[in-house]
Amino acid sequence: MEEYDYTDPEFFNTSSDSRQEHNRFLQFSKFFLPCMYMVVFVCGLVGNSLVLVIYIFYQKLKSMTDLFLMNLPLADLVFVCTLPFWTYASIHEWVFGTSMCKILLGTYTLNFYTSMLILTCITVDRFLAVVQATKAYNQQAKRMIWAKVICLSMWVISLLVSLPQIIYGNVSIHDKLICDYKDEKISTVVLATQMALGFFLPLFTMIICYSVIIKTLLHARGFQKHKSLKIIFLVVAVFLLTQTPFNLMKLIRSTSWEYHAMTSFHYAIIVTEAIAYLRACLNPVLYVFVGLKFRKNFWKLVKDIGCLPYLGVSSQWKFSEDTSKISSASHNVEATSMLQM
Template identity: 30%
Template sequence: MSNSSTASEWNISGMAASGILGLAFLLGAPGNLLVIWTIMQHVKLRSFTVVLIFHLAVADLLVVITLPFWIYSLAQSWIFGPVACKAVVYVVCSCMYTSVFLITTMSVERYVAIRYPFSLMSQKRTAILVKLLAGIWVLGFLFAIPSITTYHVDMMDGIPQCLFQTYSSLSQEVVCFLLETVINFVIPFLVLGICYCQVASHLRQMNLQQKCKSSTVIICIVVAFAICWFPYHLTNTIHLFNNLDVKEPDESFYHVFSLISGALVFINSSLNPVLYTFVARRFQGSLMKSNLVKLFKDMATTHTKSPDNELTGGPANGHVAPVA
């Protein structure tokens, strides 16, 4: 982001970004807390999907609780110092990587559960899931390490802001770009597309109501992921190609759209609870009897039934151990 950006550009884009971030916080903080509390208190039998949704809510909550820092910074200035700048950026990047990996894993799990329903019924599934989740979180923290070295506090029209990235060379910028765009968007999006093409094809041949419900939730999550992340990666791609070009890059374009597209990414961390509620329709009566609780319970019991039993209503042949 260039220091030569005009004050008017900063004010307009900063105000727009602050509005988006404020909306993300108002939706995301209570929404993700509600999802975490609902699953912990009311869903005793937890399937792969429900556990992944729980961890996704935790990752999204960690992202949205950093929003007051960014909102204050855009409205005033970054007063929290350079160490806090790197720490907050690292938490955000780590949890966003983790969120993307969790969404991708949910899509793969949906494909496996529908295409090969008995493969997830092993008593070893709990140990496998624990290792998988640990690996996802570790990868998220590892892939976010470059953000510690590249982000720093600098002046924007005389105001300190934690929005600047500095690279030691163009090759380092290219590597960081490929790491963020390919690992965090291109590959996950390709996996998501392939899995759901396969899922849609298989579901057309079967009447699996509970699995359709789980798949509907995750399809909504995937669509929201694509809409919220695409502008951010498109803006970064244009900026990188401008830097590779012999012409002077259009920093004005990058300054305006990087703030807006970056704020839109935070919206993704607040949308998922809204999507769950939408799929569950609306709250009715006490929370214990609400459709949101019923949704997670239905998703949790998906793997306890074989396809034949789901169609005939017969007893379940498999057993799924609860996941803590």
């Protein structure tokens, strides 16, 4: 999270960008960023909280995927809880002090990269579950121990990556108070490390693992195969569409300083940044709601809180539950491992 002082007249090269265009950008950023932050906050808070409730009270942690999916909404939930602070700061100024600046910068970075590492682990786990289904099933107990070690390691690694934001985060005064992170001596190393963990590692893992998964599923039998392929393509497509633009902008910003004087470039920065944050809203849908087991537990929760009669879906829920039982009995191992999480 980097907060630029766009009101600083020296921030832009006014010889190439008119003052009128600069003022339009200021109005756009003051409206667009708070709106996007709050949309991601509300949707991410509701979706990830719902996932956590279901996993805590309804779904037993029987596999590595279950444990990873338990940590994913936790990381995303803490991530979205930092957004109200940035929303207020983007509208007014930073009023929360230096200590909160360091904590929130570190928390933001910690949970952002934890969630990306968890997505990488989920990809590898699905790869093993599909390609080596029998071996993975026979080593379930050992895999659960490794899953706990991996989850703890991911949080520790993300904390280490977040240390520069915690150490060098500070409140600076321009036309207003701004919480930002600036240390030119190590910024290039930090950027390279964070982009490797937050973008390139998940991207390469998805490309390699899902390519093999698709090849395996194409040779599998069963009517669920095509649904599995659709889920895979959806996961990869959403990751690329939300994460690629912002990471490209960060690369350009770190290597081509002349773009800092262009108003159009800063339009691209704030828009792609907001799109990247949508990942926290979409993760519950992509990685949990597509699972038959989770949908079954979701309807149990709805039934327990007494919403089914008002929604008029009691018969549909029973039919869906029966269908899930029939279909799960007829799948082969390869198809089931992608859907019945």
